[in-house]
Amino acid sequence: MALPETASAACTVSAVSGSLGTQSSYSVQTGGAARTKIGAGFTCSGALITLVSSNSANATMTTTNQFKLKRAGSSDAIQYAVSADPGGTLPFSNNSTVNYMSSSTLALLGILDQGNFAPSIYILPQSGANVSAGTYTDTMRIDWVWSVCHGVNVLGICILSENGTGTALVTLTMIVSADCRISVQPISFGSAALVDQFTEKSGSFAVDCTKDSTFSISVTNGNSGASTPWRKMSNGSGGTLDYNIYWADGHTIWNAAAPVVGAAPGIGAAVPGQNYLFKARINPAQIAPPAGHYTDLVSVLVMF
Missing domain, CATH: 2.60.40.2040 (CFA/I fimbrial subunit E, pilin domain)
Structure with a gap:
């Protein structure tokens, strides 16, 4: 065996x-x-x-x-x-x-x-x-x-x-x-017969990022490719309407050259809760463009 x-x-x-x-x-x-x-x-x-x-x-x-x-x-x-x-x-x-x-x-x-x-x-x-x-x-x-x-x-x-x-x-x-979350709303100036009748609009972007991370926020130039002295909305037929987006101070044009630094490090909130105020204004001194519907597309960028 x-x-x-x-x-x-x-x-x-x-x-x-x-x-x-x-x-x-x-x-x-x-x-x-x-x-x-x-x-x-x-x-x-x-x-x-x-x-x-x-x-x-x-x-x-x-x-x-x-x-x-x-x-x-x-x-x-x-x-x-x-x-x-x-x-x-x-x-x-x-x-x-x-x-x-x-x-x-x-x-x-x-x-x-x-x-x-x-x-x-x-x-x-x-x-x-x-x-x-x-x-x-x-x-x-x-x-x-x-x-x-x-x-x-x-x-x-x-x-x-x-x-x-x-x-x-x-x-x-x-x-x-690191990552970030952002919430933005469209900016609407409403309608007016004359360019100097449009009122200034106020709003905010809600942002938050990964816990303890620092960040800054900028706004792109829009479809015209320029933000100074004005961004431009278009009616799709060659007509343009000057406008701009500013820091909360109402004077500093908010763009890549002038980003807003996050007021505090991120806390990792799934729903962004840090609000950054802006003001938006149509150039009241421009020559009135043809009547119509004017739009532009800008992006809010968070850099971290």
Whole structure:
């Protein structure tokens, strides 16, 4: 009768680096970051793996930051979930264990290709984190304990087995980029028979940006390509109507040469709440253009 033997080491454990990519701070806050697949640091290859009920590949997980991505020197953190499968039905928690070689797990994941076995983990950042821009990291420790059969006799008894333990360190990294939100409303001067009968209009642009980020706001020149001394509205038939948009002081033309600096750093509000006042005025001294409907298109730019 053949005695059980120990196979030459076919399973190995190694360190893994996993990138969760670059995500807008608002995408992180609203849960827009996608689930990411990363190697779990354990592979078996080069020898046939025989399916027997005694096979096991147990992964026990802990993390440095308790399943949170953190930025050095900051209290900001992004909670994330880890699972053995893309659907999240085999979740990991602190010190929890998943047996990747259980029959149910193998059936769910379909990852055993006879002599090749390379399980993965799936990382999903959770919504709700209002964080500043920067690089966020965490290190997962996965302790592996395995018992793998590489051959059976005619009675189906494993005669060539491999047992081992090892620790894989998985470094996770996410880069959070700054972003801004802005809300603007059309400016309407209404109608008048004479150009000097148009009244000055007041309004505001609502802005907010990623937590702790600085920004400035400018207004483009419009379709005429110039903002000084006047921007121009057009009736589409060659007629133009001079107008301009000014800072709240009513004198400084608001354009790329004279941006308004944010009064305070962003707070990451999903609905922008910092209001920046402007005034808009039609040139009362211009020669009256033909009657008609005059429009222009300008963009409000937030630079950060």
